[in-house]
Amino acid sequence: MSDKIRSVDPATIEMLEKVGDMSTMFSRAEEMKPCTFGSEGSCCRVCGMGPCRLGGKSKEGREKTGVCGATIHTVAARNLARAVAAGASAHSDHGRSVAMTFLAAAKGEAPGYGIKDEAKLMTVAGYFGVQTEGKTVQEIAVAVGEAALGQYGKQEGTPMAYVHRATEKRQQIWEDLEVYPRGFDREVVQLMHQTHAGVDQDAEHILMSSVRCAMADGWGGSMMATDLQDIMFGTPKPLRSEANLGILKQKDVNIILHGHEPLLSEKIVDIATDPEMIEYAKSKGAEGITLGGICCTGNEVLMRRGVGPAGNVLQQELAIATGVVDAMIVDVQCVFQGIVEASKKYHTKVITTNERAKITGAEHIQFEEHNAIETAKTIVKAAIDNFANRKGEVFIPDHKKPMIAGYSHEYIKYMLGGKFRASFRPLNDAIISGRIQGAVAIVGCNNPRTTHDDSHRFLVEELIKRDILVVMTGCAAQGAAKAGYMTPETMEMAGPGLKEICETIGIAPVLHLGSCVDNSRVLTVLTEVVREGGLGEDISDLPAVGIAPEWYSEKALTIALYCVASGADVIFGGVQAPYRGSSEMMRLTTEGFKEKFGATFEFLPTKEEILEATLNKIQAKRKALGIDTQKERVLFDMDMRRELNV
Known part of the structure; x- marks a missing residue:
């Protein structure tokens, strides 16, 4: 065993x-040392004349x-492009499955599924240009469903419908850069064609096609998946739970739901x-049934x-x-073959459920x-x-945290403004006044080549103490939840301005926004x-940064590209840029992206460097907006309030 600290999570x-x-x-x-x-x-290795190893x-x-x-x-551009095509396909094929089930449910062909959020259905109908007047x-x-x-x-x-939701x-x-996505399948197929041997051999052109493919996911497949899931299963509202292996119960039947698609897991x-x-x-000797989640199905x-x-x-x-x-119970994505080998030492049934994903040795239903x-x-x-077939030593770590x-973005608006005046105005005002310095999205995976959960916890602690609101998705969010950072009590760790806002609104300074497709939120x-106004004309003007400090997945690269294309600076940590052998690609994704999109895609090796770069970016944006000095607080009287235009 190496001397490296493998994890900061006590249960792990x-x-x-x-x-x-x-x-x-x-x-x-x-x-396994990386090549x-x-x-x-x-x-x-895209053809039979290789593989060719370049460098020197x-x-x-x-x-x-x-x-x-x-x-x-x-x-290097080809390799990144193929990773982006795979990552976009994973998330958007998830969205396709949701759309197909949604349509089947709407037609009455999928018993057990229906419409739980009619208000959001009407909103989404507007995005697609669907007429609602006089229709059931x-x-x-x-x-x-058909439009999706x-x-x-x-x-x-015309480009994919959801891009018109942007500023x-x-x-x-x-439009000027010609990265509007046309249709999702076309963008993936064309990108794969471009990267075939002897086709596209211009790094910048390949990179921009990769951006267009990622856009088809971020402002297409993923965003549609989030919306349609909300309509079918209900738009999320705050609720209490607990996180970590300590939620399992020795005397219960324990079922783990793992993967990324909620279609079956909702019914389970x-x-x-x-x-x-x-x-x-109970008839089989158990006291009850406990469900637990892993990854984004969780x-x-x-x-x-x-x-x-x-x-x-x-x-x-x-x-x-x-x-x-x-x-x-597993569906798709981030389900690793090692679980079947692990199950042989114990009694766990590994059950695959999706036509896209079978594992040798697992049962398929x-x-x-x-x-x-x-x-x-x-x-x-x-x-x-299977409860009666347990074998070997039972050991449940006594570690779990409330969360x-x-x-959802809809509920955040409601909490900020109330039922009849739901608005981001209070958040904007808090940022303008300096009580909140900015916002950071910490997202993405874990990677065993970094210390498990360490960067997630470090960055959450350091950012909120500096009055920076943190929103989280995916495995990063689960890492923070296991540390106990997703309760209102966490505001005691926050800086004075962020703490004041959180106390007033009644939220934690660290918000769980959902699964990795929910980066669309x-x-x-x-x-x-x-x-809402007051913070520039575009996402690139906002004091906001996206971070994936423990990434491993091709999906993470896709998410990064569509976020940068949307104007948000993105920093990856731990594992370095998978195209760093090319000085041109490194330039194109930093200086080149800054010139084109107003944002950069960077890879920094340590959590301390990520923190410093994030703080610098936020303060630079505040200075550019002219809000880098603390504003004097003004107590509004009723006349001043009446003049507010919200």
């Missing part, structure tokens, strides 16, 4: 000590190229909480149903090693939306029946803050 530390020599992501990361050429983006000089003193003559800049809710829902699915196959004409200034930038929550199923569990059922996160991505094998997980309730019953019964989740919040 205890589980790693307990499992000893069992193979985990942590131990395999120590055993230098691959990690720098300087290895090309040839015998003649020239820069090395591939057999075909491709430069390191072309190769079902008719509107069918039209919205139609976004995938668009070829030409006018940002839309003009996209319904079935597992049904009194009849609980009685079935975040989805947390945000709407209060199911506690058992952990984030690096804890999936460790959850099984507690010996009390009777079934781990196919989810179909038209039969979701019966599928959920079959899965929950399988978990209950509050469920902050961050874009929506930033856009609405701009439209």
Whole structure:
């Protein structure tokens, strides 16, 4: 075992000590050293003449190229582009599945699914240009579902519908740079075509096509997924839960919901909480049924149903090693093959449920939306029946923390302004006055090549003490929740200005905004803050930064590109730029992006450097806006209040 600190999470530390020599992501990361050429983006393997490893000089003193003559800049751009295409496909194919289920539900072909948020349905209908007057809710829902699915196959004409939700200034930038996404499928296919051997061999052109593909996800597939899920399952509102492996119960049937799509997991929550199923569990010797989440399926059922996160991505094998997980139900993304090997030492049933994702050695029960309730019953019964098969030592770390989740952008507006005057005006005013210095979104994954959860916790603590509001999604959010940073009590750690605002509104200084597709909520919040006025004309004017300090996934690269294209500075930490072998690509994503989009994409190796860069960016934006000095507070009388235009 190396001397490196593997995690700062006490439950993870205890589980790693307990499992000893069992193979985990942590131990395999120590055993497997990354390839230098691959990690720098300087290895090309898109054809049979290679693989070609670039870097350094040839015998003649020239820069090395591939057999075909491709430069390191072309190769690095291709590698990033293919990663972006995969990441965008993961999130947007999730959105497609949601749209298909949504449409089936609207047509009455998916029992168990329906419309829970009619108000949001009407709002989304407006985004798609669907006429609502004189139509029933079902008719509107069918039209919205068809319009959403139609976004995938668009070829030409007007860009994807949701890009018009951005500010006018940002839309003009996209039009001038020709990065408006046409249709999602076209952008992915075209990008993959461009990166085939002997096609596009201009690094900047490949990079801009990557941006357009990412845009089709951020302002398309992901944003649609969030909206349609809200309509079907309910727009999140704040609720209480608990986080970490300590939520598991030795005498209960424990079911882990893992992956990224909430379509089946929503029905599993319904079935597992049904009194009849609980009685079935008791008939098998259990006291009840406990559900826990991992990764973003966990975040989805947390945000709407209060199911506690058992952990984030690096804890999936460790959850099984507690010996009390009777079934781990998985769908797509970030579900690692190592869980099947781990399950062989214990009794856990690993059940795959999605046609896109099977794992050798796992049981497969196919989810179909038209039969979701019966599928959920079959899965929950399988978990209950497995309760009697537990073997080996049982060990549940006694670590869990209370948390509050469920902050949709709609509810944040409501908390700021009230039911009849919902508005971001109080937030804008707090930023303008300096009581809140700015906002940071800490998002993304965990990576065993960094210390698990360390950067997430460090940055949360350091930012809120400096009066910076933090919003979080994905595994980063789960990392902060496990540390206890998502309760109102956390305001005691905050600076005086942020603390005052949080006390007044009744929120924590760290807000859980949902799963990784819900980074679209961050874009929506930033856009609405701009439209509220007083903080510039565009997202690029705002004192706001996005950070992914422990990233690993291709999806993270896609998210970063669509956020930068939207005007938000993005900083990645831990693992360095996967295209750093190319000085041209490094320039294009920093100086080049700054010139084009008003924002940069940077990679910084340490949490301290990330913090310093973030603070500098926020203060630079405040100075540019002319709000870098503390404003004197004014007590408004009624006449002054009447003059307010909100």
